[in-house]
Amino acid sequence: MAVAQSDRANTASIEFKTLFSFNKSNGSYSIAPLVQATNGDLYGTTFSGGANTNAIVPNGGGTVFKITPNGALTTLYSFCAQTNCADGANPERGLTQAVDGNLYGTTANAGANTSAPNSGGTIFKITPTGAFATLYSFCAQSGCADGEWPSAGLIQAANGDLYGTTNEGGTHNGGTIFKVTPNGVLTTIYNFCSQPYCADGGNPFGGLVQATNGYLYGTTSPGGGAYQKGTIFKISPSGNLTTLYSFCAQSGCPDGYFPYASLVQATDGDLYGTTFYGGNTNASAPSGGGTIFKITPSGAFTSLYSFCSQSGCPDGQQPPAALIQASDSNFYGTTQYGANVYPPGTVGAGTIFKISPAATFGTLYNFCSQIQNGLCEDGWAPFGGLVQSTLGIFYGTTSGAGSGLDGTIFALSTGAPPFVITRPTIGIVGEVVTIIGYGLKGATSVTFNGTSATILYDAPTVIYAKVPTGATTGKVQVVTPSGTLTSNVAFEVLP
DSSP states (O other): OOOOOOGGGOTHHHHHEEEOOBBBBBBOOOSOOOOOOOTTTTTEEESSSSSSOOOSOOTTOEEEEEEEETOOOOEEEOOOOOOOGGGOOOOOSEEETTTSSSEEEEEEEEETTTTTTSSEEEEEOTTOOOOEEEESSOOOOOGGTOOOOSSSEEEETSSSOOOOOOOOBBTTTSOOEEEOOOOOOOOEESSSOOGGGGGTOOOSSOOOOOOOOOOOEHHHOOTTTTOOOOEEEOOOTTEEEEEEEEESSSTOOOTBBBOOOOOEEEESOOOEEEESBOOOOOBBTTTOOOEEEEOOTTEEEEEEEOOOSSSTOTOOOOSSSSEEETTTTTTEEEEEEEESSOOOTTTOEEEEEOOOTTTOOEEEEEOOOOOOTTTHHHHHHHOOEEEEOOOOOOEOOOOOOSTSSEEEEEEEEEEOOOEEESSSSSTTTEEEEEEEOOOOOOOOOEEEEEEOOEEEEEEESEEEOOTTOOOSSSSEEEEEETEEBBBOOOBEEOO
């Protein structure tokens, strides 16, 4: 395992483990993050593979799967199970578990309104046990005015609706922002390229995040400004959009360009993200290795790190996924390429990294560090990013390699202790909040910033509790039979 020199002193407790290798029949090319559900299992998607192949999807329509924290995988659904793939095909991004307990996601292609590949797309829901339903098929309107190719996942906003983006379609074919109710009623709230030369951005690949101020934030790639290199925007839930930043604002694009991923709001209130290109350029990355940045909710932009700091990009290049802020307050992510080059002549297998809010950077793991029988057993090109489970362990996927040649699921332990998460992370007094963790059965106390709450239901991996009268913004603590667990972020109590 290769570790960046700046972080070598802190890696004694790091352990990497490949949990599962895909083999096409159970899925292939996972480019999505995982999500921890209330039952304690992790859920995800693969872009291709699965049980169904046909002329539309010769490599398979992709799958929805669940995997236990110790690596037991179950395929829940294989897309293209219906004629002409009316149920959709090729989910690019991951799932969101809504407050109703169902998992919601998108497919990039197919659906009821087209039988051609690389077009259309759907919104679906699936229960944790695998009962599947298509909620909406794009291109239901003439010219795909309702959007086409939803390449990002969904989020559930505080109002209960689900929000997402389409990469193409809309009234100007620049993509859209939409909201959809949990029963499938879709409303387009914004059409990109509504301004001359797409100054408002276009073709968003990433999804949205709702900040504590109620606005939704996201990125486009390309569009925006004179150089058409992508934007950062905010939009109200009703559809009032403001462009906050246009990339390549500086000569040579040291600020980066083409952000492919969603943003994350950190505990300091700022938003953090990545660009796929720009920053440092050298022979290994002539278009730049990509960057990490932060931006305030009002639009003040700061570059934090440029990848490919050295020839060969030992620190990685092209970060494709959203950052996560872990329970230790540091940010963690992946690069698609860089570091170990195997076989010779390739661009490198990718990395796992961490960076502090103050921009102290370290590489934690280089893929293709485990080569057996000429194969990268530990995987190659981690496109989907990471999730930190409430065990404290990081989980993710690689898009290729592994013993089955079709990608892997892995776990990375840094020694972080267990914690709990709340869904949602903001709410009003009297609202029922879902608390997720492990070993929660028999909990004797739940407090919101020190104020005791009523436990409505407890199980080994989930507690339901009401935000108590008198609660203020702060961490949630749960006293269990085996100890006290604290939430990874503060719960914000709204008026």
